[in-house]
Amino acid sequence: MTLGLTHFLVLSTLLFCLGLFAMLTRRNAVAILMGVELMLNAANINLVAFNKYVAPGALNGQVFALVVITLAACEAGVGLALVMSAYRNLETVHVDEINVMKW
């Protein structure tokens, strides 16, 4: 059995759904951030896979994946800083308890 584009796409779909599921169901903000990471990486798999199978000569997909990884790092940094700040101020990282904005 040769490895084809479909396999990659299925994997990335599964990974995306897992990430989405984590985002929708977890109460812990750190877990939600992890869900976001999963979803970003699912997108990365897509980008690389399409690059390899659809336009092997071009480098766009791979470069784009690198940009996404960079962004993901930034996002994780900012997100974790927010979580830290929230924990310090509210002594919780559970998103349903962080409701000072809902008045």
Place this chain on the structure above:
Amino acid sequence: MRELAWLIPVFPLLAFGLIVAFGQRLPGRGAYVAIAGIVLAALISIGIFVEGLGGAGAHELNVRWVPYGQAALDLGLRVDHLTTVMLLVVTVVGSAIFVYSVGYMHDDPRYSRFFAYLSLFAASMLLLVLANNLLFLYAGWELVGLCSYLLIGFYFEKPSAARAAMKAFVTTRVGDFFMFLGILLIFFALGTFRFEEIFAKVHAGALQGVTVGGLPLLTVAAVLLFGGAIGKSAQVPLHTWLPDAMEGPTPVSALIHAATMVAAGVYMVARTYPLFFGSPGHEALTVVAWIGAITALMAATIAVVQDDIKRVLAYSTISQLGYMMLGLGMLGYAAGIFHLMTHAFFKALLFLGAGSVIHAMHTNDIKAMGGLARVMPATYWTFLIGTLALAGVPPFAGFWSKDEILLEAFHHHRGLYAIGLAAAFLTAFYMFRVIFYTFTGTTRSPHAHPHESPAVMTRPLWVLAAFSAGIGLVGAPFFGNPFHDYLHFEGIEAPAFDVRLAALKVVVVGAGIAAAAAVYHWRVVSAGALRRAAGPLVTLVANKYYFDEFYAVAVVRPTLAVGRALRTFDVYVIDLIVNLFGFAGLGLARLYRVFDLYVVDGVVNLLGWIARTAGGVLRYVQTGRAQNYLLAIALGVIVLLAAGLFR
């Protein structure tokens, strides 16, 4: 000097404003301010008069006020020879009376207000005199009427004074109505209010042959204008207000109801003389002459039976005003004004003398006086001079002016001459009756303690007495009658002085004095016997020819009846209609209220309810949890995807 003419009314007006604003705090409680105002006006007037003597012609100051199509309403002053004479009379007599009032009114609680009114009057009168158009003259005319009203009713606590003020105001208003019609008639016929233009157009024959209602327009307009003079100058049949006007303080009677305001009617006729003169066949002047003559005789007869010293003088004033009208009506333009001038001086003097007597005796009744010549010599001598001037004894002022009027009458209408002569006889008679009752014999009220009035009152008397004695000489034929030359009306030749007529007049006047002396001094015939002998005639005269009663029946009562009828109509018909509308409105309003409550409010409330309910339902969507929103987004994407796939 004539350029300063506009200042003449301004000074008294300024005094009026100051006294109204500051009143008691001014020097002399306002009196000195008022006197300063009138004296300054007098000084300018004298200056202008002297200039007029020097031969200066007419001077006009005209300001366009309201342009009105091709016509315009103007504000303006006119200074000509007639004006200068009037200015002199008003300001000089006014000054004397203002000074006199300081003494006469000194313990009056409304002292300042009195001087404020006097100043306002002086300003209005001077405005009237200086006006260069009919409208402006009319404004001054009504203003002096207002001042007259205020000053007659000065003692407004007295019901009689309040009534007299009302009577004067309403009666003169009747005349003013006709005058206003006359002014409008002239305006619509000639398109201007300015005297100069009116006279020029009349002179050019602009109204020749123009008729209104079958009569020549010029005659109608002149007679309508004369209607105003009848009211203001208390001519028959609108004379009834003047005797009642004596309710006012005596200086007021002297200034307004003898010397100046009542003469405004005469002045107005003289001012608009070209209209009267131009009416075909001098018809308008004939009317003036007859009214004047009737007034002169009738008022003189009434004066004979009056016992109130001021009322005698009031009727005398009416009579003399009639004389002036007679003079004007008999083409004696200068004669009428001459008599106006001399009369202003001696009648003011007589009134002030009467005021001095009243001040001393605290009564107006001449039968309660007597023997005052000894205690009040200054008053007596000045009063006597005034009386001689009024009676027409040479060489006092009244002789010359009256003689001229009678001379004119003699040359134009013998009947009117006879009436004038009879009035002259009566004038001498009733004035000496007053003299004998008041100043000779012994006092008839034992409790009175008469005393001479203070100098502030007697000095003006002497000033006026000097004028009364001497001013007539300006019209004396021996000096070439300079007054006539000064006040010449183009187109009239004055008849030459006639010694025989003058002598006849002196005889008549002497007879009047002798008759008065016979009855009231030597008592050859007792007054009571005379009264009984004349019988019904005395009753008629004593009741003033029943004019008041006639007006009460013919005018006042019908007016009141109409008023009451109209009130009834108002209450039962107009009010009924108004109330019906009110009820209809109320019923409609109730209906609208129901509609409002159930329809308009219902819709409004429904909208509110919908908004609230929708909000209540939809707010459950707004959870505030980002995860819920994210879920919704994810589901939305899935739905969109599905829709895209299974299209």
